[in-house]
Every structure is written in C-alpha cells, then in structure tokens.
Amino acid sequence: MIQKIYKINWLFIFIVIILASIGFIALYSAADSNFEPWARKQIIRFCVFFFLLFFIALVDIRVWYKYCYHIFILSLLLLLSVEIIGTFGFGAKRWIKFFGLSIQPSELIKVGLILFLARYYHDLRFQSIGRFRFLLLPVLVISFPFLLILIQPDLGTAIVYLFLGVIMMFLAGVRLWKFILSSIAGLSLIPLIWNYMLHDYQKRRLISFIDPESDPLGTGYHLIQSKIALGSGGIFGKGFLKGSQSYLDFLPEKQTDFIFTMIGEEFGFLGTIFIIILYMLMICICFYIAFRSFSNFGRLVSLGVATNLFINIFFNTSMVTGLMPVVGIPLPLLSYGGSAMLSVMISFGFLLNISAHSGQKNLEYD
Amino acid sequence: MFFSEKKNQFKTFSRRSFFLLIIKLILFFFVGLRLFNIQITQSEKYRTLSKNNRISLKIIFPKRGKITDRNNNTVAKNYDSYELYVIPEEVENLESVLLKLNKIVNIPFSKRKKIILLSRQVKKFEMIKILDNLSWKHLEQIEANMIDFPGIHLLLSSKRKYPFGENFSHILGYVSKPNKDELSLPYISSMPSLEIGKSGVEKHFNQLLIGKAGKREVEVNSIGREIREISKTESIEGGTLSLSIDLRLQRYVYEILKEHRSGSIVVMKVSTGEILSMTSVPSFDPNKIITIPNKKYWDTILKNELSPLTNRAVQGLYAPGSTFKMVVAIAALEKNIINSNFFVICEGKIEFGDKIYHCWKTKGHGKVDLTKGIVESCDCFFYELAKKIGIDNISIMAKEFGLGDLTGIEVPSEKNGIVPNKRWKKQQLNENWYAGETLITGIGQGYILATPLQLANMAAIIANKGKLIKPTLIKSKISNDISGTPNKLNISKDNFSKINIAMEKVVNNASGTAFRSRSNKNDYTFAGKTGTSQVKRITIEEREQEDFRKKEIEWKNKDHSLFVGYMPVNNPQYAASVVIEHGGSGASVAAPIAKKIFDKLYKLGI
Numbered sequence: 018m019i020q021k022i023y024k025i026n027w028l029f030i031f032i033v034i035i036l037a038s039i040g041f042i043a044l045y046s047a048a049d050s051n052f053e054p055w056a057r058k059q060i061i062r063f064c065v066f067f068f069l070l071f072f073i074a075l076v077d078i079r080v081w082y083k084y085c086y087h088i089f090i091l092s093l094l095l096l097l098s099v100e101i102i103g104t105f106g107f108g109a110k111r112w113i114k115f116f117g118l119s120i121q122p123s124e125l126i127k128v129g130l131i132l133f134l135a136r137y138y139h140d141l142r143f144q145s146i147g148r149f150r151f152l153l154l155p156v157l158v159i160s161f162p163f164l165l166i167l168i169q170p171d172l173g174t175a176i177v178y179l180f181l182g183v184i185m186m187f188l189a190g191v192r193l194w195k196f197i198l199s200s201i202a203g204l205s206l207i208p209l210i211w212n213y214m215l216h217d218y219q220k221r222r223l224i225s226f227i228d229p230e231s232d233p234l235g236t237g238y239h240l241i242q243s244k245i246a247l248g249s250g251g252i253f254g255k256g257f258l259k260g261s262q263s264y265l266d267f268l269p270e271k272q273t274d275f276i277f278t279m280i281g282e283e284f285g286f287l288g289t290i291f292i293i294i295l296y297m298l299m300i301c302i303c304f305y306i307a308f309r310s311f312s313n314f315g316r317l318v319s320l321g322v323a324t325n326l327f328i329n330i331f332f333n334t335s336m337v338t339g340l341m342p343v344v345g346i347p348l349p350l351l352s353y354g355g356s357a358m359l360s361v362m363i364s365f366g367f368l369l370n371i372s373a374h375s376g377q378k379n380l381e382y383d
Numbered sequence: 384m385f386f387s388e389k390k391n392q393f394k395t396f397s398r399r400s401f402f403l404l405i406i407k408l409i410l411f412f413f414v415g416l417r418l419f420n421i422q423i424t425q426s427e428k429y430r431t432l433s434k435n436n437r438i439s440l441k442i443i444f445p446k447r448g449k450i451t452d453r454n455n456n457t458v459a460k461n462y463d464s465y466e467l468y469v470i471p472e473e474v475e476n477l478e479s480v481l482l483k484l485n486k487i488v489n490i491p492f493s494k495r496k497k498i499i500l501l502s503r504q505v506k507k508f509e510m511i512k513i514l515d516n517l518s519w520k521h522l523e524q525i526e527a528n529m530i531d532f533p534g535i536h537l538l539l540s541s542k543r544k545y546p547f548g549e550n551f552s553h554i555l556g557y558v559s560k561p562n563k564d565e566l567s568l569p570y571i572s573s574m575p576s577l578e579i580g581k582s583g584v585e586k587h588f589n590q591l592l593i594g595k596a597g598k599r600e601v602e603v604n605s606i607g608r609e610i611r612e613i614s615k616t617e618s619i620e621g622g623t624l625s626l627s628i629d630l631r632l633q634r635y636v637y638e639i640l641k642e643h644r645s646g647s648i649v650v651m652k653v654s655t656g657e658i659l660s661m662t663s664v665p666s667f668d669p670n671k672i673i674t675i676p677n678k679k680y681w682d683t684i685l686k687n688e689l690s691p692l693t694n695r696a697v698q699g700l701y702a703p704g705s706t707f708k709m710v711v712a713i714a715a716l717e718k719n720i721i722n723s724n725f726f727v728i729c730e731g732k733i734e735f736g737d738k739i740y741h742c743w744k745t746k747g748h749g750k751v752d753l754t755k756g757i758v759e760s761c762d763c764f765f766y767e768l769a770k771k772i773g774i775d776n777i778s779i780m781a782k783e784f785g786l787g788d789l790t791g792i793e794v795p796s797e798k799n800g801i802v803p804n805k806r807w808k809k810q811q812l813n814e815n816w817y818a819g820e821t822l823i824t825g826i827g828q829g830y831i832l833a834t835p836l837q838l839a840n841m842a843a844i845i846a847n848k849g850k851l852i853k854p855t856l857i858k859s860k861i862s863n864d865i866s867g868t869p870n871k872l873n874i875s876k877d878n879f880s881k882i883n884i885a886m887e888k889v890v891n892n893a894s895g896t897a898f899r900s901r902s903n904k905n906d907y908t909f910a911g912k913t914g915t916s917q918v919k920r921i922t923i924e925e926r927e928q929e930d931f932r933k934k935e936i937e938w939k940n941k942d943h944s945l946f947v948g949y950m951p952v953n954n955p956q957y958a959a960s961v962v963i964e965h966g967g968s969g970a971s972v973a974a975p976i977a978k979k980i981f982d983k984l985y986k987l988g989i
Contacts, residue, residue, distance in 0.1 A: 142388065143388045143389070143391060143392040144388065184403065187399060187403075188396060188399050188400060188403065189396075190392060190395045190396065190399070244421055244429060245429045245432045245433050246429075246433070247418070247421045247422055247429070248421045248422060248425050248426050248428065248429020248430065248432075248433075249426070249429045249430045249432070249433035249434075250422055250426075251422060251423070251426040251430065252422065252423055252426070261433065261437050281418070281422060285422060286418060286419065286422035286423055289418050289422065290415060290418060293411060293414060293415055293418070296411070297408065297411050300404075300407060301404075304400065304404055307400065308397075308400075313392065313396075316396060316400075320400055320403070323407075324403070327407050327410075331407075331410050331411070331414065334414045334418075335413075335414055335417070338414065338417045338418060338421060339417075339421075340413070340414070340417055
C-alpha cells in the first residue's frame with residue numbers, strides 16, 4: 018500500500034490542486050466577491066471527490082479491470098433513464114438526482130467508455146483488432162450513447178464522447194483506412210443529422226459561428242462578449258475581482274463554459290497561458306504514466322484520460338476564443354458543475370491507479 | 384510468435400500515441416497563439432469595446448429658452464407637464480393597476496391593451512408612457528393614492544406654450560420633433576427626441592433657444608440596466624430671445640387685421656429697423672399644432688385655401704401699385720430727367736404704341752406736376768415719367784430701396800419679390816421687353832412684386848431720407864436711435880424732401896387720396912401713399928361702362944388694397960405697410976387701417 022502511495026504521480030495531484038484552486042478564485046470573483054452561490058459548493062465537491070480519487074487510485078487495478086464492463090453498463094443505464102424520464106413528459110433533463118447531487122450521466126459515461134474500450138482492446142489479440150466483427154461492439158458502444166446524448170440535446174458532450182471513442186480505437190491499433198472510410202460515412206450523415214437530429218437553437222449556434230458579428234445581439238453575442246472580455250484583459254489582466262465584463266453580466270454562463278474568459282479578463286494573457294501550460298503538463302504526465310505502464314489496459318486508460326482531458330480543454334478554450342462554435346463544453350477542474358468535476362476526478366482516479374500499479378502485468382486474478 | 388505480436392502492438396501504440404501527443408501540443412499552440420492575438424495584439428480594440436459596453440451616456444434635455452416681446456412680456460414659454468409612466472417590473476398585476484387608474488383618469492381599453500402588450504416586449508425596467516399632459520385634478524388624485532399604484536411614476540417634462548396664440552403665430556412659429564435633415568444639425572444631433580423650432584423665430588434661433596444638453600454617464604450591465612452613476616453634467620437652459628415686437632401693438636394690429644379675410648401689416652421703427660408688429664391673416668394657433676391630438680387641426684389648416692401657415696408679411700407677393708410711384712419719382716429727380724417745373728396734362732389716358740393706357744380717374748387730372756402726381760396718384764403722369772426714365776433706371780432705383788432682395792429678416796422662407804428689367808425678362812421668360820411694360824411698371828403694376836415687409840422698409844427709407852436700415856425682429860441693444868454706422872443712399876436730401884412733402888399731402892391735403900384717413904392735427908400728422916394693386920385685368924369694354932367700379936366684383940377678383948406711410952411727418956419714428964388682399968382701393972380700406980395703427984403708436988409712444 019505504501020509503495021502504491023509512493024508510486025502515485027504527486028506532481029499530477031499538485032497540478033490538480035492548483036487548477037482547482039484557480040477555479041475557486043474565479044468562481045468567487047464571478048459571484049461578485051462572494052462564496053455563494055458557486056465557490057463554496059465547488060470547494061466542498063472538490064474535497065469530497067478528492068477522497069474518491071484516492072479511493073479509486075488505491076483499489077487494486079484487477080478489481081477495476083474486472084468490473085470495467087459493469088461500470089460502463091451502469092453508466093449507460095443511468096443515461097437511458099434520463100432519456101426515458103425526459104421522453105415521458107417530465108421535460109428535457111440532462112441530469113438525475115443522486116445522493117443529493119445532480120449528476121449528468123453523459124459526463125460519467127465518458128469514463129465508462131474509457132474503461133470499456135481499454136479492457137476490450139486489452140483482451141483482444143492484436144490480429145483480431147482489424148477484423149470486422151470485432152469492430153462492431155466498439156462502434157456500438159460509441160455510437161449508441163452518442164446518439165442518446167445528441168438528442169438530449171447536448172451537442173458539446175456528444176461530440177466529446179464521439180471523439181474520445183474514435184481516438185481510443187485509433188490508439189488501440191484499428192487500421193487507418195477504416196477511420197477514413199467511417200469519417201466519409203459520418204460526413205454523409207451530416208445532412209441527415211442537420212435535418213432531423215439538431216434542434217433549431219443548435220443550428221443557430223453553428224450558423225452564428227461562421228459569422229458572429231452579423232448578429233451581435235443574437236447567438237453570436239456570447240462569442241463577441243467573450244472576445245471583448247479576453248481582449249480587454251491584455252497582458253496582465255484587469256486584476257482580481259476587477260473584471261467588468263463578467264461583473265456586469267456581459268459574459269454568459271461565466272461560471273461554467275466561460276470561466277476561462279473570466280480568468281483571461283482578470284489575469285490577462287499571463288493567466289491564460291499559465292493555465293494552458295498547466296494543462297499541457299497534465300497531458301504530458303498522462304503520456305508518461307502510459308509509457309510506464311506494463312499493460313495495454315493501463316496504457317489505453319491513461320491515454321483515454323489524457324484524450325478526454327484534452328478534448329474538453331481544447332473545445333472549451335477554442336470556443337471562448339472564437340476558434341470553434343459555442344457548443345457548451347465545461348473546462349475541466351475550473352468550470353462550476355458537479356458532474357463534470359465528478360467525471361474528471363474519477364478519470365484522474367483511474368489514471369493514478371494506473372500510475373500506482375504500473376508494474377502490474379497480469380490483470381486477472383489467478 | 385506471441386511475443387512478436389505484443390511487440391508489434393506496442394510499436395503501433397507508441398507510434399500512434401506519439402503522433403497524438405504532437406497533434407495535441409500543436410493544437411495547444413494554436414490556442415496559445417489565438418490568445419496572444421486577442422489579448423495582446425488586438426487588446427486595444429477590445430479594451431475600447433469593453434468600455435463602450437460598460438458606460439452608457441444618457442442625455443439630459445435642456446429647457447428651451449423663452450421668447451419675450453420688447454417689454455419683457457413672455458410670448459413663448461415652457462410649462463411643466465406631468466406624464467404618467469409605469470415600470471413593468473415594479474407591478475405585479477399591470478392590468479388591475481391600469482383599471483384602478485382608469486377610475487381616476489380615463490385610459491381607453493385599446494390603450495390599456497397596448498401598454499400591457501408593450502410591457503411584455505420592452506425590458507422590465509424600462510418606463511412605458513401611459514398618459515401625458517395630466518391635469519392638476521388628476522395629478523392630485525393620483526398623488527394622493529400613490530400607495531395603490533405601485534410601479535406608477537409621475538415624470539415632469541417641459542412643454543412649449545404660446546400665451547398669445549394666433550397673435551404671434553407667424554413670428555414665433557412652433558416646435559416639433561426634428562425630421563431627418565434637421566437631425567444632422569450639430570446642436571441637436573445628440574438629442575433626437577428633443578423638440579425644435581419648425582418655423583418663425585423658433586426655427587431661425589434654434590441654436591440660441593435649444594441650450595446645451597447635460598449628460599449622465601452611467602455604468603450599465605449587459606441588458607442596459609443602470610448600475611451606478613459615474614458622472615453628471617447638468618443641462619443649460621436655452622437663451623432668452625427678446626423680440627423687437629411690442630405686444631400691445633401686435634395684439635391691436637391683429638384685432639384690426641383679422642376683420643379681413645387675408646392680408647398683412649408690418650410696422651417698424653425707422654431709426655433701427657426693429658419690427659414692432661408683423662401680422663398676417665389668416666393665422667393659426669401654434670398651441671393647437673403642438674398639442675396632440677392635432678390631426679384635426681392640421682386638416683383644417685391644410686384644407687384652408689388661404690393657407691394660414693403662410694406668413695404674408697415676408698412670403699406674400701403683391702404688385703405695389705401706386706405705392707411704387709415714389710421710387711419712380713425719385714429716379715426721375717435723381718437722373719435730372721425732370722425739374723420742379725415739369726408737368727403733364729392728364730386726359731385720363733395716354734396712347735403709346737398701339738395701346739391705350741388709362742389713368743384711374745377717367746376724366747383726367749388736367750395739369751399735373753410731381754407733387755400733384757403723387758398726391759392725387761395720377762397714372763398718366765407716371766406713364767410719362769417711366770417712358771422718359773426707362774425700365775433699367777427704374778429697376779436700379781427699386782433695388783436701392785430694397786425691393787427684389789431679401790431683407791434678411793429672422794424668419795425662414797422669406798421671398799425675394801421681383802424687380803423686372805430687360806435682362807430679367809429675357810432670362811426668366813425668354814422674351815424681349817416691350818416699351819409698354821415700362822409704363823405699367825411705372826405705376827407699380829405688371830411684373831413687379833414685393834412683400835409687405837419690403838414695402839414697409841421702402842417707406843422707412845423714404846422717411847429716413849435715404850438712411851438704410853436692416854429690418855429685424857430682435858430688440859435693438861442700443862437704446863438711442865442711431866444704430867451703428869448706417870449706410871445712406873446716394874440721393875440728395877432735396878429730392879427726398881420733395882417726396883416727403885408730397886406724401887404728407889396725400890394724407891393731409893384735401894385733394895389727397897388718403898385725406899379721409901388724416902389724423903387729428905393737434906396730436907400728430909402722418910404721411911403715406913395709397914396703392915391699389917390690380918388682380919384682374921380690366922377690359923376696355925368694362926372700363927367704358929361708366930359704372931364698372933360700382934359693380935359688385937367677386938371677392939377674389941377685387942384689387943388688393945395697399946398703404947405705405949410713416950409718422951410723425953416732422954421727425955419720422957415709425958413706418959408701416961398695410962396690404963389687404965382683395966380689399967378694393969387703397970384709399971378706402973388700407974389707409975383707414977394705417978390711421979388707426981398710427982393713432983395707437985402715438986398713444987403708446989414706443
């Protein structure tokens with residue numbers, strides 16, 4: 018046990034704490050120098066999930082390996098239940114109540130997917146990976162939840178989920194031409210998705226991305242305001258608690274999707290680039306852990322966590338800087354929100370578990 | 384075999400994960416680059432946008448300056464008007480509050496519906512106007528029951544009022560919301576909802592009267608709600624405009640003039656050019672134009688074919704008729720074409736070319752010299768004179784007396800009038816000048832046209848013996864009678880004296896055309912000249928019928944009745960022109976009116 022604790026990557030944990038703390042500070046500022054309604058809750062959640070992270074990290078890797086599929090199926094059931102409640106006239110909901118905590122199953126299922134694919138490809142012999150019948154199951158576990166999340170509708174999470182699954186398959190060794198083929202198939206589905214799957218507000222968001230300035234008070238408004246906030250921050254920022262854009266409510270969803278903008282306004286380019294560097298460091302640590310792991314499972318879980326982390330960060334930051342459409346993806350560790358925090362901390366738990374069990378080759382109980 | 388498979392798998396994984404890492408780092412680099420671009424390269428631009436986002440400028444409207452007559456009587460002022468507003472977010476049930484209000488002051492159902500509809504469209508903290516111009520009675524009742532009306536606010540606003548209504552309408556004009564062109568004026572562009580002067584001196588002196596807007600810089604949030612006030616500059620009330628008009632005279636003149644269907648009277652001070660009274664009928668009530676609802680009133684004004692909005696004093700064009708004869712006489716004297724011994728035998732008509740030109744007195748005046756020509760207004764005498772002088776000399780002299788040119792009076796849309804000559808006719812009508820037209824011009828008929836203001840100005844110059852003045856509606860700051868360095872016409876005083884004597888005799892000599900309108904000699908005497916401006920050409924057949932003058936002529940075919948004059952004779956102080964449209968002869972209508980006005984001036988001693 019002591020050896021495990023020793024082998025846990027403490028640098029990673031240190032970065033997690035720093036980033037989460039920056040998040041608390043930003044939430045405090047977003048609420049106009051107030052711990053309510055966001056900062057206090059976020060701190061409590063972080064502390065609770067921090068213990069969860071250690072619990073996951075220290076439990077024997079073979080236990081997790083054994084229950085990978087169970088975890089995925091559990092999260093899929095949760096997702097389905099949200100869907101069913103939504104369909105039966107309780108209004109569109111993305112979350113369910115769980116021990117007094119509102120949880121979005123769409124966040125949890127990302128972790129489930131990482132575990133599922135890691136175990137699936139760990140078990141599969143290398144020659145079999147390319148076989149068509151062995152592709153069916155992974156494609157199913159990616160596409161079915163993807164569609165469920167898409168019709169919620171939660172375009173952002175759905176895209177993250179899809180990318181995560183595809184990249185993991187790519188890492189597992191699925192042939193490149195199969196990706197090219199399926200992306201062509203995917204592209205041909207776009208008109209279908211556009212016409213039947215996307216809600217009007219989602220279409221508007223995508224259109225407004227192309228030319229946000231054309232409709233400054235409509236959907237492009239968020240993006241312009243976000244750029245104004247970031248730009249007016251300059252190099253050093255306006256100073257802690259002095260961001261006028263967010264304080265005057267020009268920033269939409271400043272506590273969740275646009276928290277990065279808020280930080281950028283108050284702490285400037287130095288603040289934003291500092292955060293980007295921390296994230297890069299975290300991802301590099303994921304790769305480090307992956308290459309230290311003796312098992313294929315461990316490698317895939319590590320890079321799955323890295324990929325999940327990266328997609329969220331990249332989508333969020335490029336969204337608030339106008340590189341991508343505004344699709345509502347939270348920034349890991351910084352954005353306010355229980356489910357995202359829970360999902361991220363659980364995934365870190367598994368990452369550190371890999372780190373703690375890096376020498377483990379055989380994952381099945383003898 | 385198994386080992387190499389593992390090895391292969393690891394190789395693929397390594398390659399692909401390395402590739403992935405590179406991609407991720409590159410994408411991070413792009414995000415960083417983008418941040419650099421927004422936060423450093425374009426920072427200045429976004430900083431400005433951020434400031435504009437945050438700070439909103441609210442205009443505080445200035446009060447419009449008031450307008451007074453020359454004795455400080457207010458003729459245009461502001462009054463406080465209370466407007467009723469509601470702020471939707473402060474009301475729980477807007478409909479019931481409006482219903483309660485309806486018990487005090489009538490709010491029609493349609494209006495209530497409109498307000499409720501509007502309350503759903505505007506931002507919740509924005510004010511919606513319910514009523515304006517609240518009466519005192521209603522104001523008191525609402526104030527007393529304010530507790531029952533949450534979210535209802537009373538707001539003070541400033542409205543224009545013209546206490547003397549129709550008396551001053553053409554001089555003052557009225558105010559209204561600016562139109563598109565007017566919005567480009569620098570002093571109102573920032574206040575698009577502020578009323579500005581639309582005609583009269585209200586328009587001419589907009590810049591003075593409007594004042595300076597104050598402003599409040601307020602910090603607003605994303606939906607425009609005020610967070611706090613940053614700075615405040617109070618507005619500056621517009622300047623007071625002191626008119627040269629004398630309220631007492633203006634009202635008196637209007638009372639006389641409104642007996643007639645249409646016409647205009649201008650009275651001015653000969654020493655300074657100050658207009659003491661300027662009247663035009665039919666008139667209108669500017670208060671009714673600016674008080675909504677005004678559609679009905681507008682309709683009646685626009686339907687009236689006499690066009691009450693026209694200020695006849697500066698826009699009405701009339702042939703001056705015999706009042707022009709002084710100008711012709713002075714031209715003849717100055718050109719040394721005639722001397723004191725010059726005379727004409729008037730036989731009631733003269734032949735010229737193949738046409739016959741009639742004198743108004745069909746029997747003829749007999750032997751007529753210059754004085755008699757003016758006193759009895761002999762047309763034949765002036766036909767002869769005009770023939771000798773020529774049209775170009777007549778037109779040069781007319782221009783010297785300010786005819787055919789704008790006087791520069793401070794109201795908009797003044798008209799030039801016409802002083803014809805050969806070149807003018809060629810340019811305007813592309814026809815040659817006929818010698819006969821010179822004769823007609825000699826008695827102030829034909830193409831020549833002048834405004835009543837120009838005629839009063841002409842009379843003032845004659846009274847001044849050539850000293851030029853500039854007609855103005857603004858009270859002169861110099862109290863004594865010498866305004867600056869006056870220009871003088873290069874005409875000999877002797878020649879003016881001859882005209883002055885003749886004009887005195889027009890009124891005070893038993894043979895004068897205006898003798899019946901003479902003043903009481905113990906008080907003062909005035910001088911002048913009657914004029915009758917032909918509207919319809921009278922045919923020879925009509926003229927040959929002895930009784931054509933007695934015939935009832937249709938009103939609109941009747942001649943315009945004119946009189947110009949000044950008083951007192953010895954030391955002229957005031958000049959006046961009277962034009963009564965279709966009034967008949969100058970002697971019978973315009974001259975008696977002039978006498979009344981001069982009497983009033985004598986009594987007032989302005």
